[in-house]
Every structure is written in structure tokens, then in C-alpha cells.
Amino acid sequence: MHPDTLPPEQFSSYPGAIHTHWQxxxxxxxxxxxxxxxxxxxxxxxCRSCGHVHASRIFNLMSAEPQCPACMLQRLERDAESAGLVHLQRDPEHRHYSFYRAACGHEVRRQHEMVKRILAGKVALRCETCHAATEASEARKRGWMLLGPDPEGDPSYRLYAHAAGCGALQRIARANMQTGRFECSCCGQGWAAAHSYLYAMRFTLANGRELVKLGYSRDPESRLLHQLRIDRAMPCEILRTVEMASGHQAIRTEKALHARLRAAHPEAVVDPASYRGQIRVRxxxxxxxxxxLILSMLHGIGTQPAAA
Ligand SMILES: [Zn+2]
Ligand SMILES: [Zn+2]
Ligand SMILES: [Zn+2]
Structure with a gap:
């Protein structure tokens, strides 16, 4: 219980006169x-209306409008009810905020003034938990997984993974996710027929370990700078790119190279846990x-006559 709202017998009394102008x-x-x-x-x-006793500074009584905490709580509970909420408790950290139970059952924290605006019909309550679930299900319907906010900080964008497709991560405007006006920059339509590149990239982790990534992309530089790299200060570079006639050819070739590398050098496959949080890939x-070895494989592909 707040020390200002203890039952009256628990306040320690202090000797001294009570001046008439205070009364x-x-x-x-x-x-x-x-x-x-x-x-x-x-x-x-x-309090002359509810009888509740609370502690007040004399200065506060003389210079401001002291509030009865019990009447205040009743007002908050009434406001909450009219707004379709249940008042749970005041926020002990911020006197203008309380915790409420929303109609959906989730707990939300709101400013008291905001609840007044809700009950006046000026704004609607938007539960953050329900809202996150709505966005996640919008993405799921299109085969994507909502991962979180935009790593570049644009409030209208989110970060998604192409869960039902190639698994690539991509920044997509939420509005485009809702309408479907976007395509996977890794495997979308238009991708299959377009030119694509195999690439090798070098990364240096925070602990100094150097890694090499082999992959394919329509735009390796953008993939490196905007998708793979999380910390802008991490040393990384594209070592080599090889142009492929189509996305399909790129993905086929890339998969074959990975199979050869894994079979011949299983010990060199790096545990994703060691670069999680530094490189955005699984x-x-x-x-x-x-x-x-990877560079020479790419070199060999680059000098092969183009396949039909
Ligand atoms: Zn009162
Ligand atoms: Zn909710
Ligand atoms: Zn994809």
C-alpha cells in the first residue's frame, strides 16, 4: 500500500498545534x-466525501489541490468501466498512468487522460498484444513470418522471413504485406527469369573469427549491406561475384556447391550460434x-560456357 494511504492509526503522530488557517x-x-x-x-x-484519511504535506495543502486517493481510485475505476476496461492498479512509477484489463483479456498500461478520451469516443483502445498477433497472422497468410521492427528504424516497415519459401529475411512495408504488393527479393516471381549472382563474402565476427559465406542474390551488395550485416561496424566485404543467366541456375549451382563443401569439409561448417546476432542468416x-576453395569454385563456374 502506498505510504500516503495507510489506515489513520498507522500514521505516527507528531506533536504541535493545528493552525486555524490550515483548517x-x-x-x-x-x-x-x-x-x-x-x-x-x-x-x-x-476526505469529507468518502471519509478516507491520507497524509498530505502542509505545503501541498496550502499551495495546491490535494486529491483524496480513495476518491481518485473510484474515479479511475468508473472511467475505466465506461471505457470498457477494468482498472487493475495505478502505476506506482507514474502517477498519471494505470494498468487496465482490456476487453480482449490482455493487460495494458495507459495514461488516465487517454482512458477519458476512449470513453468519450475520441480514440479506440488498441491492445499491443492483439495488434502484434494481427500483424503476425497477416504475414502468415502470405507465407512470411513477422520477426520484429525494421532494423533500419522505419516505423512503417517490419522485418519478415520468407518462412514458406526460401527463408530469406526482408524489410517490407506493413501496408505492402497487407495488400501483397511486394515480392521476395530472393525467390519472388521475376526473380526466376532475371539475372542473378553467386557470391562469396567475408565477415569478421566481434571475437576476431573470420567466416566466409557462399550464396546467391540478384543484388549481392544490397544483400550484404541491408540484410546480412547487423552491426554496421562489422568488417565485411564481397570477395567475388559470378553472374548467372537466371535465378534458377543460380540456386541450382549454389545448392550443388554447398553439398560439395559440406561433404568434403563438414568440420568447416560454422555453428549458427556463433554468428547469431551478428549476421542475419541461418x-x-x-x-x-x-x-x-570457394573462390576457386566460383572462378571455375565463371569460366564455364553458359549452360542453356
Ligand atoms: Zn475521498
Ligand atoms: Zn489484447
Ligand atoms: Zn523467398
Whole structure:
């Protein structure tokens, strides 16, 4: 319980006179003074409408409008009910905020003034938990998984993973996710027929370990700068790209190269846990000792006559 709303017998009394002008001020503001308490700065005030006793600074009584915490709580509960909420408790950290139970059953924290606006019909309550679920299900319907806010900080964008497709991560405007006006930049329509690149990239993790990634993309540089790299300060570079006639050819070739690398050098496949939070990808990263081999594989592909 808040120390200002203890039952009256639990306030320690303080000796001293109660001045008449204090009583007059208290009376005018809806209270009676029942005693001096705690120290020379405090009085106990009894609310003339509900009888609740609370502690008030004398300075506060004389210079401001003291509020009865019990009447205040009743008002908050009434406001909440009219707004379709249940008042749970005041936020002990912020006197203008409380916790409420929303109609959906979730707990929300709102400013008291906001609840007044809701009950006046000026705004609607939007439960953050329900809203996150709505966005997640919008994405699921299109085969994507909502991962979180836009890593580049644009409030109208989110970060999604192409869960039902190639698994690539992509920043997509939420409005486009709702309407479907976007395509996976990794495997979308238009991708299959367009030119694509195999690439090798080098990354240096925070602990100094060097890694090499082999992959394909329509735009390796954008993939590196906007998708793979999380910390802008992480040293990374594109070591080589090889243009492929189509996305399909790129993905086929890339998969074959990974199969050869995994079979010949299983020990060089790096555990994703070691780069989680630094490189935005789930697999297909190798220890840098494979770099010369990967570069020579790419070189071999680049010099092959183009397949039909
Ligand atoms: Zn009261
Ligand atoms: Zn909810
Ligand atoms: Zn995709």
C-alpha cells in the first residue's frame, strides 16, 4: 500500500498545534485535518466525501489541490468501466498512468487522460498484444513470418522471413504485406527469369573469427549491406561475384556447391550460434579456411560456357 494511504492509526503522530488557517484551507478543499503526523511538514487529511484519511504535506495543502486517493481510485475505476476496461492498479512509477484489463483479456498500461478520451469516443483502445498477433497472422497468410521492427528504424516497415519459401529475411512495408504488393527479393516471381549472382563474402565476427559465406542474390551488395550485416561496424566485404543467366541456375549451382563443401569439409561448417546476432542468416557459413576453395569454385563456374 502506498505510504500516503495507510489506515489513520498507522500514521505516527507528531506533536504541535493545528493552525486555524490550515483548517480553513483544508475545509475549502474538501478535507478535515485529523492531526499532525510523521514530521513537522505533514498533516492527516480526512476526505469529507468518502471519509478516507491520507497524509498530505502542509505545503501541498496550502499551495495546491490535494486529491483524496480513495476518491481518485473510484474515479479511475468508473472511467475505466465506461471505457470498457477494468482498472487493475495505478502505476506506482507514474502517477498519471494505470494498468487496465482490456476487453480482449490482455493487460495494458495507459495514461488516465487517454482512458477519458476512449470513453468519450475520441480514440479506440488498441491492445499491443492483439495488434502484434494481427500483424503476425497477416504475414502468415502470405507465407512470411513477422520477426520484429525494421532494423533500419522505419516505423512503417517490419522485418519478415520468407518462412514458406526460401527463408530469406526482408524489410517490407506493413501496408505492402497487407495488400501483397511486394515480392521476395530472393525467390519472388521475376526473380526466376532475371539475372542473378553467386557470391562469396567475408565477415569478421566481434571475437576476431573470420567466416566466409557462399550464396546467391540478384543484388549481392544490397544483400550484404541491408540484410546480412547487423552491426554496421562489422568488417565485411564481397570477395567475388559470378553472374548467372537466371535465378534458377543460380540456386541450382549454389545448392550443388554447398553439398560439395559440406561433404568434403563438414568440420568447416560454422555453428549458427556463433554468428547469431551478428549476421542475419541461418546457415551456409563456413570457416575462412575454405575461402581459397570457394573462390576457386566460383572462378571455375565463371569460366564455364553458359549452360542453356
Ligand atoms: Zn475521498
Ligand atoms: Zn489484447
Ligand atoms: Zn523467398
Amino acid at each position: 480553513e484551507a483544508a475545509h475549502a478543499k474538501g478535507f478535515n485535518i485529523t492531526g499532525r503526523i510523521r514530521d513537522r511538514y505533514h498533516l492527516a487529511l480526512r 546457415s551456409e557459413i563456413y570457416d575462412a579456411t575454405l575461402t581459397p
